[in-house]
Amino acid sequence: MKKILVNEVGPRDGLQNIENILNVEERFDLIKSLEKAGINSLEIGSFVNPKSVPAMANTDVLLDKLSTTKSHYSVLIPNTVGYKAAKENRVKEICLVLCATESMNMENINKSIKDTIVEFKEIIKMTKQDNIRSKIYLSVAFECPYEGIVNPDYIHELTKDFLCNGVNEVVIADTIGAGKPEQVKKLFNTLVNDFGSSKFSAHFHDTESLAISNVKAAMEEGISKFDSCIAGLGGCPFAPGASGNLATEDLVSMLHKEGVETGIDEEMLRKSAKLAAKLTS
Ligand code: MG
Numbered sequence: 506m507k508k509i510l511v512n513e514v515g516p517r518d519g520l521q522n523i524e525n526i527l528n529v530e531e532r533f534d535l536i537k538s539l540e541k542a543g544i545n546s547l548e549i550g551s552f553v554n555p556k557s558v559p560a561m562a563n564t565d566v567l568l569d570k571l572s573t574t575k576s577h578y579s580v581l582i583p584n585t586v587g588y589k590a591a592k593e594n595r596v597k598e599i600c601l602v603l604c605a606t607e608s609m610n611m612e613n614i615n616k617s618i619k620d621t622i623v624e625f626k627e628i629i630k631m632t633k634q635d636n637i638r639s640k641i642y643l644s645v646a647f648e649c650p651y652e653g654i655v656n657p658d659y660i661h662e663l664t665k666d667f668l669c670n671g672v673n674e675v676v677i678a679d680t681i682g683a684g685k686p687e688q689v690k691k692l693f694n695t696l697v698n699d700f701g702s703s704k705f706s707a708h709f710h711d712t713e714s715l716a717i718s719n720v721k722a723a724m725e726e727g728i729s730k731f732d733s734c735i736a737g738l739g740g741c742p743f744a745p746g747a748s749g750n751l752a753t754e755d756l757v758s759m760l761h762k763e764g765v766e767t768g769i770d771e772e773m774l775r776k777s778a779k780l781a782a783k784l785t786s
Pocket of ligand 1: 680710739
């Protein structure tokens with residue numbers, strides 16, 4: 506594989522769960538620093554209830570400040586209310602998160618999987634009319650902290666359902682970092698065979714130091730887009746044991762060593778990692 510797209514999720518996934526809440530100016534500076542390093546695909550915030558996730562308040566103000574740049578920004582939304590806010594703020598891509606087990610979905614958004622799917626399909630329908638790109642995160646795609654191993658057939662079924670309903674991208678998310686390379690390879694093998702590699706990306710956590718091995722396993726099956734998080738920040742506020750996301754600097758370093766292009770400058774990226782550490786400490 507010659508080129509991999511790195512989707513930076515630090516400004517959302519990394520910052521949503523830290524004690525030290527950044528102001529809009531600091532979030533903006535972090536994004537600008539990442540862009541300077543060559544990253545041009547970023548999840549920059551979310552339209553969620555600021556009482557549940559105070560770190561993501563004022564994402565509208567942040568978007569306004571970012572309106573003149575050329576990068577590709579996505580924003581996470583949990584429901585129709587969030588979708589309306591995203592649309593009002595001229596968001597070009599929305600991220601939806603469905604947890605693949607009832608317990609985890611309840612914990613995350615306090616809703617059954619069935620009800621979530623109904624609402625998400627309505628949202629995806631609206632994105633078509635509004636010319637907004639959509640992606641669905643299938644969270645705890647390998648293992649759930651409450652229900653254990655997730656059946657890969659169920660992930661396949663959810664993928665098919667969402668793709669048939671017009672979602673643009675399916676992100677296979679190992680939210681607690683429990684997936685093993687052989688599981689990753691097997692799942693993507695089936696998904697890519699049935700739906701093509703361009704519909705997918707992957708989101709790994711480094712809980713068991715397997716994130717890089719899991720990226721390599723997914724690459725072997727043709728996946729060319731990965732989420733990562735500057736300085737490996739974050740976890741998941743509602744998933745016990747979910748430690749840091751795959752660090753962007755680790756991902757980029759591995760890819761460059763393997764001769765894969767990313768368009769990202771490692772030296773500049775190290776500066777971004779330092780800034781991220783400083784802002785969050
Ligand atoms: Mg994550």
